[in-house]
Amino acid sequence: MDWWQQDLLTKGQSGSLYGQLVIVVGALVLITVLAYLLQPFTRTIVRFYEGYWPLHLRGFFVALPWLGEGKIWKDKSKKRTEAEEKQDWSEYNHQHVQLFYGFSYRSDRLMPLRLGNVLRAAEDYSKLAYGMDSVFWWPRLWPLLPEAVQKDIDESVTPMVAMLNFSTLIMLVGLGSAVYLGQMGKWLQGLTVFVGGIILALVSYWSTVAQAQSYGEKIRSAVDLYRFCLLKSLHQSLPKNLSMEAELWEQLMLWLYNGDRGAISAMEYDHSSRRDGSAGGTSDSEDKKGGK
Secondary structure, eight states, rough: HHHHHHHHHHHHHTHHHHHHHHHHHHHHHHHHHHHHHHHHHHHHHHHHHTTTOOOOHHHHHOTTTTOHHHHHHHHHHHHHHHHHHHTTTTHHOOOOOHHHHSSSSSSGGGOSHHHHHHHHHHHHHHHHHHSHHHHHHHHHHHHGGGGGHHHHHHHHHHHHHHHHHHHHHHHHHHHHHHOOOOHTTTTHHHHHHHHHHHHHHHHHHHHHHHHHHHHHHHHHHHHHHHHHHHHHHHHHOOSSSHHHHHHHHHHHHHHHHTGGGGGGHHHHHHOOOSOOSSSSSHHHHHHHHHHH
């Protein structure tokens, strides 16, 4: 800005155009370079904002008496129970929505930050509903999803990651700018930039949390609608009830994750069902046999 103003004073509005263009182009190049540098660290950045810290730090922040996620979870659970006892269904639904989309159903799965709890709520949904561990099965289910569903999920992830990257950049830029202005003796300006950066970073983070809830709901929907496609691709007979399904997911998990072949010693492969990964229906050959 000093260069810009000095160039403007010495050369006038028209003569300073070159310097202004250099500043603008340089800023755009810097932003692009920073974006590329952050790209390889996307997974690390997301996990940091989820709260995947060392276990002792994670437990400490979860258990904070006022702002800890554990305290918030307990308060909301208590309010939901009280509303159910009073048959205050409006309050019950309000608390249940926040718990369903914002927290895991297990207290030992709570994370120190809300983003981590929102994503864990989505991860733990399939375990509660079907006995299926989505963290393990999701990479195997993903290739079987229709292209439109994959695109929809990808489109919900992109703004989430972008907002986290923006939050990280704005904190780094705010801190660096505050230190630079402080060294120049402009403490008030430095403090203003630092506080403004923190506020923008928090706004970006909570926008990410809201987007993560939408992403989590798409994960739940994909599991609800296409989990049987995964069983078919593994040549498993479809279970007849929920208890059989939960038992089947547990046996497959013991086999593929724990290497326990004894868990599936009585298992027989089913080669009769359609295996192309689509959701339901019959094959072309079966349609022809049926005279369709």
